[in-house]
Amino acid sequence: MSSGSLMPRRRLGITVVPALLCLLVSSVAWGQATRTWISGVGDDANPCSRTAPCKTFAGAISKTATGGELDAMDPGGFGALTITKSITVDGGPNAGGILNAGTHGIVVNAPGAVVILRNLTIQGTGTGLDGIRIMAASQVHIEGCTLMGFTGSGIHVLADAGAPKLFVRNTSINGASSKPPAVPTDTTAGIQVESGTAMIDHGQIIAAITGLGALNGAQVTVNDTTFAGNSAEGVHAFGGATVTLERGVVAQNSTGIKADAPALVRISDVMVGHNTSKGLEGNVATFGNNRIAAGNGIDGTPSTTLPQN
Known part of the structure; x- marks a missing residue:
């Protein structure tokens, strides 16, 4: 040839x-799309499109591309979820839900990822472990969520999570924590931050054992947030953590605000009232513009007064 x-x-x-x-x-x-959908009448065998949605978060996340968005179409219960990549999970206007009896609601184990959780209702029914458990991430944004009924923490950033940045906005946590905060390595709270930084904005943390727990050098900034009805502390910092509270209410807890040195809590424009045991305890610094004498068992005295520069 x-x-x-x-x-x-x-x-x-x-x-x-x-x-x-x-x-x-x-x-x-x-099989992966930048936007996927779930519905109570969906099927995980579907492609998770708007016209053929999936049934569960777990079924849809594998069909959602990294950096994509997973949306709920109705207020159904869509099951627990483990996140291992950058993604947005949005419960939509009806606040799509997770029922996590006996387990964690959402586990974030995504080193270097940016995760956004929005408009979700996470219900532990009194036996759920953590509502949102952050094992690794670069950033986690929690917006417009409602969490309730856990034996662990509502939001829990683990000590070995790689110093993530946590942002919590317009979120309420009701009924977290069944472990008393006696041992630093075994505490839980409505929001428990064991590493990295956290910004909590316009929140409500109620009916836990401890409202906010910060330790291991974590840096937490809180503004316009209520800590109320917690059976131990509204806010508790220890293990070298620092917490700054700006504009808020810490009321009807056992102890309002507690800081075990070298941990430090700074307060500005905060009302600390009607706490049955103490208002302030430990290394709590004030900017001199708070209301402490407000019906506490013992009001307590700030450890130092800071200048308002």
């Missing part, structure tokens, strides 16, 4: 091989 007759076949081979490779790659990526 002449060399001239072989040339077209060689060219055909060169053309076909890349085409086959592209087909294989596209078939692998086909």
